[in-house]
Amino acid sequence: MVHSADCNERCADYGPNLHVCYDNIITPNYVGNTYQGFSVDGTPVAVKTIFKCEETEQYFHKETFRYLMTNSKFNRNENLVHYFDMDETVKSRFVVMERYDTDLRDMQTEKFGKSDRLDFIKNVCQAIHIFHSEFNIVHGKINPNNVVLCNNRNGSYTAKLADFGISTAFSDNCTIITNGTQNDEWMSPRFLRAIDCGDTKYKTTTADDIFSLGMLIYYIYTNGKRPFRSPSRRIHGIIHNQIKFDDCMEENFAFENLMRAMTHNNPMERPNIQQVINHPFFWSYEFNFHFIRDVYSRLGAVGNFRNNLESRFDIMNDFSGGWNIALDPEWITYLQTQSSADMTLRPYTPTSFVSLLGFICENFEYRSDLAIEANLVPLLRNDESADAAIDELSYMRYFMRKFPKLILVLATTDGIESLPLNPDFIFPSRTIFDLGPSDQNRGWIRKVLTD
Numbered sequence: 001m002v003h004s005a006d007c008n009e010r011c012a013d014y015g016p017n018l019h020v021c022y023d024n025i026i027t028p029n030y031v032g033n034t035y036q037g038f039s040v041d042g043t044p045v046a047v048k049t050i051f052k053c054e055e056t057e058q059y060f061h062k063e064t065f066r067y068l069m070t071n072s073k074f075n076r077n078e079n080l081v082h083y084f085d086m087d088e089t090v091k092s093r094f095v096v097m098e099r100y101d102t103d104l105r106d107m108q109t110e111k112f113g114k115s116d117r118l119d120f121i122k123n124v125c126q127a128i129h130i131f132h133s134e135f136n137i138v139h140g141k142i143n144p145n146n147v148v149l150c151n152n153r154n155g156s157y158t159a160k161l162a163d164f165g166i167s168t169a170f171s172d173n174c175t176i177i178t179n180g181t182q183n184d185e186w187m188s189p190r191f192l193r194a195i196d197c198g199d200t201k202y203k204t205t206t207a208d209d210i211f212s213l214g215m216l217i218y219y220i221y222t223n224g225k226r227p228f229r230s231p232s233r234r235i236h237g238i239i240h241n242q243i244k245f246d247d248c249m250e251e252n253f254a255f256e257n258l259m260r261a262m263t264h265n266n267p268m269e270r271p272n273i274q275q276v277i278n279h280p281f282f283w284s285y286e287f288n289f290h291f292i293r294d295v296y297s298r299l300g301a302v303g304n305f306r307n308n309l310e311s312r313f314d315i316m317n318d319f320s321g322g323w324n325i326a327l328d329p330e331w332i333t334y335l336q337t338q339s340s341a342d343m344t345l346r347p348y349t350p351t352s353f354v355s356l357l358g359f360i361c362e363n364f365e366y367r368s369d370l371a372i373e374a375n376l377v378p379l380l381r382n383d384e385s386a387d388a389a390i391d392e393l394s395y396m397r398y399f400m401r402k403f404p405k406l407i408l409v410l411a412t413t414d415g416i417e418s419l420p421l422n423p424d425f426i427f428p429s430r431t432i433f434d435l436g437p438s439d440q441n442r443g444w445i446r447k448v449l450t451d
Helices: 054-059 062-070 104-109 114-134 189-196 206-221 231-239 247-251 253-262 273-277 285-297 303-311 329-341 353-364 377-381 392-402 406-411 437-442
Strands: 011-014 018-027 034-039 044-051 083-088 092-098 147-151 157-161
Touching (some): 018 044, 189 206, 206 273, 285 353, 285 392
Antiparallel strands (some): 147 157
16 A cells, blocks of 8 residues: 555555545544545545444435446536545445545635635536536535635646535435534525424425525635624524625625525525526626627617616616716716717716616727826726726726626516527526515516526
8 A cells, every 4th residue: 555755653544445644634524534545556535534423324325425426427527526435334434535625614714815716606506506407416515614625736726516425316305404513504494494393304405505505605705704694693594584794795786686596585586506607796897898788789679678678777776866976077077078079979868777888888999098088097997007908807897886786687677588699698597686675666577588
């Protein structure tokens, strides 16, 4: 057996194929630690030990685990931890998997930047998509402990979903739930209510996964914070939907909208994983700009959509008066100067949604002229370096800060499916996204394009 240079007397061989280093813990866990190990050919592996007890034996589904472990399609996915073997003794189970560096509990160290965190969120969502859409399996235990981080050769990290012992097929009768586990605070309200009522059996659904995934996305995006804050009353807050969102929500309406949908108290109102992935929260600033420009260029052909869009101006409008009030004064001065100098420029209507789209699209074409306007350059560069280009990213980021609801309102307006848009613009299907009091008062149900 090949040993590591770090090995000492607290190592052990299990058969001819596995060597475990018990002094080298990768991640601790209350039901068993994960240690560094090596296979017979010297390949680094991680070895998770699970102490056999009533709790772990109730939820561990060997059949599902072996099915996933031996499925070639599952093992080729880069967002899922690859498992190699499983064995057991009288007191413990041993699960051999690919080596990783840490798990998402490390988010609280604040060593990962925003782009890293967004990548982790996308990794986990793609992993859940594989579970729900391709294998018809509910994971059942989505939390930071079960998302590991693997260090890539270039120094970046990839987040991978792990711990499939509790996972069950949709057709299974139930999942036996256990009382008092340390991960209850990541479970859905229905799951926790079942525990409170003494229900010993509970059928987990994809909606339970979506709720847990929503809390996990919030945890990653905010660098370790929780939507249900107080540790002493967190489970009570989940059951009674007492969400306390972070201040960062105010500057990212799409994120707040997605979180509220995923953590909705009614499981029937939560989006499925495909709808989560297609949500505008995941769209880049450049993608947002191309979407606006594509919609605006095709408005003339479909009158109904244009009228529907104009009727929703007050939903997008978080200020009294026209959209020009939200702009910095430098913009207004610039437009007045340009209009006086060039009579061919059409006037904009501040109370028109379509006019706002035209303002954004048409002035981007003149961004080279804007660059020489000393008062506008700092606004459009968004605190970037003095020589930074005013590109689609910086330009659109400015307007998304001023109109945070713009993209989501535009994407959920009735009739958008009638526009011959670029096929790259795929929206969630049959999802109700609550856009605020205006939508609720009208009783409008916002449906978006089918895939």
